Amino acid sequence: METTHVVLPSPSKTALRRGWARQQEIAAQAEAERQQEAAALVAALGHEPNAIERTVIEQISARTVRARQLRRNGRDDTELSRLIAQLLRSIGMKPAPAASKPTDPRANAVEWLNSFKKPSNPSEAPA
Numbered sequence: 211m212e213t214t215h216v217v218l219p220s221p222s223k224t225a226l227r228r229g230w231a232r233q234q235e236i237a238a239q240a241e242a243e244r245q246q247e248a249a250a251l252v253a254a255l256g257h258e259p260n261a262i263e264r265t266v267i268e269q270i271s272a273r274t275v276r277a278r279q280l281r282r283n284g285r286d287d288t289e290l291s292r293l294i295a296q297l298l299r300s301i302g303m304k305p306a307p308a309a310s311k312p313t314d315p316r317a318n319a320v321e322w323l324n325s326f327k328k329p330s331n332p333s334e335a336p337a
Contacts, residue, residue, distance in 0.1 A: 247275060248268060
C-alpha cells in the first residue's frame with residue numbers, strides 16, 4: 211500500500227508579516243489593558259504598594275487580562291479566577307460584602323403553599 215503525502219503551500223512572507231504585525235498589535239492591547247488594571251488595583255489598595263505588592267499587582271493584572279481573553283474566546287478561565295482570588299487575598303484585598311442577605315427561596319415556597327391551607331378557625335379567614 212502506497213502512502214501519499216500532501217504538500218501544503220508555505221505561507222508567503224507577506225502573510226507572515228501580517229500575522230506578526232497582528233500578534234504585536236494584540237500584545238500591545240493586552241499590555242495597555244494590564245496597565246489600566248494595575249493602576250486600578252493600586253488605587254484600590256489605598257497606599258503606595260511595596261515591592262512585593264507591586265509584583266503581586268503585576269501578576270494579578272496580567273492574569274485578569276488573560277482570563278478576559280479566554281472568556282472572550284469561549285474558553286474556561288476557572289483556574290485563573292481562583293489564582294486571581296488567591297493573589298488578591300495575599301495582599302489583603304477582599305471583595306466588598308454583599309449589600310443584603312440573599313433570601314431563602316424555600317421560605318417563599320412555604321408561604322405560597324400555606325396560602326392554600328384552609329384556616330382551622332373560621333374567624334382566622336382573611337376578609
